[in-house]
Amino acid sequence: MIEIEGITKRYGETTVVRDVSLTIAPRTVTVIVGTSGSGKTTLLRMINRLVEPTSGTIKLDGEDNRSLPDYELRRRIGYAIQGHGLFPHRTVAQNIATVPTLLGWDGARIEAKVTELLTLFQLDPVAFGPRYPHELSGGQQQRVGVARALAAEPKVLLMDEPFGALDPIIRAKAQDDLLAIQKHFETTIVLVTHDMEEAFHLADRIAVMDKGEVVQYATPAEMLVKPATAFVESLIGAGERPFRLLAIETVADAVEPGAAEGEAIASAATQREALSTLLWTGRKALPVIGPDGALIGKVSLDGLVQRAAGPT
Amino acid sequence: MQFRVDKLGVIIAALAAYGALLAPFATFRANRIVAGEARSIGEALPSAWTVVVLLLVTATVVVAVLKTPSRLRLGTAFAAIAALALGIGAAAGHLTPPENAYARVSPASGFWILLFALGLLAADALTRLRPSPLVRVLFLSAVLGFIAAVLTSGTWDGLSLLKEYASRADTFWAEAGKHVTLALGSLAAATIVGIPLGILCHRVARLRDGLLGVLNAIQTIPSIALFGILIAPLGWIAVHVPGAAAIGIRGIGTAPAFVALFLYSLLPVVANTVVGLAGVPREANDAARGIGMTDFQRLVGIEFPLAFPVILTGIRIVLVQNIGLATIAALIGGGGFGVFVFQGVGQTAMDLVLLGAVPTVLLAFTAAIVLDALIETATPNRNRVQSA
Numbered sequence: 001m002i003e004i005e006g007i008t009k010r011y012g013e014t015t016v017v018r019d020v021s022l023t024i025a026p027r028t029v030t031v032i033v034g035t036s037g038s039g040k041t042t043l044l045r046m047i048n049r050l051v052e053p054t055s056g057t058i059k060l061d062g063e064d065n066r067s068l069p070d071y072e073l074r075r076r077i078g079y080a081i082q083g084h085g086l087f088p089h090r091t092v093a094q095n096i097a098t099v100p101t102l103l104g105w106d107g108a109r110i111e112a113k114v115t116e117l118l119t120l121f122q123l124d125p126v127a128f129g130p131r132y133p134h135e136l137s138g139g140q141q142q143r144v145g146v147a148r149a150l151a152a153e154p155k156v157l158l159m160d161e162p163f164g165a166l167d168p169i170i171r172a173k174a175q176d177d178l179l180a181i182q183k184h185f186e187t188t189i190v191l192v193t194h195d196m197e198e199a200f201h202l203a204d205r206i207a208v209m210d211k212g213e214v215v216q217y218a219t220p221a222e223m224l225v226k227p228a229t230a231f232v233e234s235l236i237g238a239g240e241r242p243f244r245l246l247a248i249e250t251v252a253d254a255v256e257p258g259a260a261e262g263e264a265i266a267s268a269a270t271q272r273e274a275l276s277t278l279l280w281t282g283r284k285a286l287p288v289i290g291p292d293g294a295l296i297g298k299v300s301l302d303g304l305v306q307r308a309a310g311p312t
Numbered sequence: 313m314q315f316r317v318d319k320l321g322v323i324i325a326a327l328a329a330y331g332a333l334l335a336p337f338a339t340f341r342a343n344r345i346v347a348g349e350a351r352s353i354g355e356a357l358p359s360a361w362t363v364v365v366l367l368l369v370t371a372t373v374v375v376a377v378l379k380t381p382s383r384l385r386l387g388t389a390f391a392a393i394a395a396l397a398l399g400i401g402a403a404a405g406h407l408t409p410p411e412n413a414y415a416r417v418s419p420a421s422g423f424w425i426l427l428f429a430l431g432l433l434a435a436d437a438l439t440r441l442r443p444s445p446l447v448r449v450l451f452l453s454a455v456l457g458f459i460a461a462v463l464t465s466g467t468w469d470g471l472s473l474l475k476e477y478a479s480r481a482d483t484f485w486a487e488a489g490k491h492v493t494l495a496l497g498s499l500a501a502a503t504i505v506g507i508p509l510g511i512l513c514h515r516v517a518r519l520r521d522g523l524l525g526v527l528n529a530i531q532t533i534p535s536i537a538l539f540g541i542l543i544a545p546l547g548w549i550a551v552h553v554p555g556a557a558a559i560g561i562r563g564i565g566t567a568p569a570f571v572a573l574f575l576y577s578l579l580p581v582v583a584n585t586v587v588g589l590a591g592v593p594r595e596a597n598d599a600a601r602g603i604g605m606t607d608f609q610r611l612v613g614i615e616f617p618l619a620f621p622v623i624l625t626g627i628r629i630v631l632v633q634n635i636g637l638a639t640i641a642a643l644i645g646g647g648g649f650g651v652f653v654f655q656g657v658g659q660t661a662m663d664l665v666l667l668g669a670v671p672t673v674l675l676a677f678t679a680a681i682v683l684d685a686l687i688e689t690a691t692p693n694r695n696r697v698q699s700a
């Protein structure tokens with residue numbers, strides 16, 4: 001649990017973050033979005049005290065984050081940034097081992113952790129462990145950056161535009177991997193991005209920032225249905241709303257009884273994917289199969305159209 | 313088979329031909345300060361040596377002019393240089409009348425031009441071969457070993473320069489020791505002081521401009537003037553600070569020379585430390601802080617290793633510069649190879665000047681090659697940045 005209470009940051013006369021209060025539930029993904037310069041990075045960096053707030057407090061599991069030295073606090077909180085920030089003179093294995101080494105873990109435990117993480121991120125430990133960062137592709141570097149952030153098993157992981165430098169296909173894969181890893185370690189993730197698509201894809205809750213203030217803090221569905229301000233509405237993009245709505249729910253929630261012709265769709269797919277398939281194949285309905293492969297009903301064009309409609 | 317001509321080779325060949333055939337090979341003097349008489353290569357060398365040297369020089373000219381493999385060029389050049397080195401020793405024996413202790417024989421312009429042309433060919437071939445740092449250092453060791461072997465074998469004992477050495481063997485090594493101590497000692501002091509200063513400048517922006525400005529200004533003071541400027545304050549310290557005189561601080565002598573070299577050394581060390589630290593990727597620094605390194609851990613574990621090659625470049629500049637500048641220390645009684653240079657100038661004895669100058673050049677050359685090799689070893693190839 002992260003409790004941000006009345007946090008303000010001023011540089012001289014300018015207020016960069018103004019009186020922000022947020023409560024972030026454990027084991028969730030919270031995404032901070034906003035235009036460039038709106039104070040997202042500053043807010044994030046106040047959580048691990050890379051930036052000291054002008055006023056307000058931040059508590060982690062009820063404990064003020066100023067109750068221990070800043071470097072000790074940061075060793076307990078994962079931190080991953082755009083462009084990964086890997087140490088160019090250290091191997092992949094050494095990079096990942098950085099925080100465990102700082103914490104004084106013994107060699108065998110560190111090695112086991114490095115192997116576990118590399119395997120989890122689909123990098124062969126034998127092949128990649130001894131390599132230097134410049135010998136990896138951008139996507140691989142990014143994965144190593146996240147692996148390093150997770151090495152000491154932090155409960156909280158802060159990420160500042162972690163996928164900003166990746167091309168779209170690798171970025172989508174990295175986002176899915178991150179969600180899987182978050183489930184695996186039950187990490188609380190706070191992620192900064194300016195990409196709305198990314199926010200809706202990853203977030204349990206979204207905080208929208210505008211000129212240093214959080215103007216809305218809500219679940220993606222709430223935000224789509226009830227944007228708090230015109231700014232939030234424009235950020236979502238009026239034309240995108242029905243599709244975003246369908247994109248955050250799965251087919252399982254839209255199953256109707258009955259049968260349909262043709263190729264089936266998995267119940268875990270998003271409703272947006274179902275709509276796309278319906279439109280592309282010119283069908284009125286698709287059969288739906290559950291995780292075990294058994295037929296559980298159908299999803300229809302009419303049903304989805306109703307679901308995509310906003311409040312009247 | 314088609315022959316193609318190498319442009320640099322033509323220049324080298326022309327130089328070599330001029331040096332071998334037209335310029336005098338050796339100079340003969342009845343004693344160490346009278347004017348010399350020129351001797352051509354045929355006159356200077358016993359006929360067998362003339363044949364050997366000319367054959368090898370001819371071979372080198374042919375190899376140089378045509379586009380030939382680098383290894384062949386290098387090998388021929390070195391064979392010719394070796395023949396030249398041994399030949400000049402033979403010339404001394406050949407030209408000096410028996411039982412004459414005053415006569416002096418020294419290499420003349422033809423010898424030096426030949427050596428220069430052959431050296432150029434060897435250096436060019438070596439550069440094209442792109443040897444690894446280790447191979448370069450091994451090569452240097454081989455050349456130095458060859459020189460040492462020729463020196464100890466007595467082949468050059470008849471040469472004027474070595475006669476000059478023989479009459480001052482004791483002082484030569486004492487001055488050599490002082491020279492190296494001055495150059496290395498001031499470098500060590502500058503490193504110990506300069507690197508922390510550089511770190512401080514990196515962290516405190518306001519200090520940076522001020523300090524680098526002062527150090528820059530010191531660099532522009534001519535060395536003799538700087539020695540002079542230091543005489544007064546150091547003399548004052550010697551008189552007024554108890555114990556200062558006892559540890560060798562005086563207005564003239566080693567102390568001001570040491571201080572001056574130290575001051576000259578500071579700028580390259582401090583500036584390169586600042587540049588090196590500034591070149592550390594911002595993301596690496598941010599990540600280091602973000603994952604919980606203390607400032608000291610970040611400095612030692614991240615910033616310093618990444619800045620090290622640049623700092624080493626500063627140290628290389630200082631070392632080579634100090635080996636040269638240390639000669640001037642002799643002017644204020646600081647000792648070193650400069651003693652021979654300035655005595656030689658005073659007595660118009662060219663050989664004595666060379667006795668100071670040649671080891672200095674050799675020392676600077678060696679330092680440059682060794683440190684370049686070190687720098688290359690310390691600089692990893694991280695320039696390739698791949699994209700996703």
Ligand SMILES: Nc1ncnc2c1ncn2[C@@H]1O[C@H](COP(=O)(O)OP(=O)(O)O)[C@@H](O)[C@H]1O
Binds near residue numbers: 036042043
């Ligand atoms: N150290 C600083 N000193 C002065 N101004 C700063 C500093 N850091 C950030 N700012 C300013 O604060 C504002 C918000 O910055 P930031 O939090 O990085 O925004 P975002 O991450 O949303 O793009 C920007 O206008 C930026 O110029």
Ligand SMILES: [Mg+2]
Binds near residue numbers: 040041
């Ligand atoms: Mg930012």
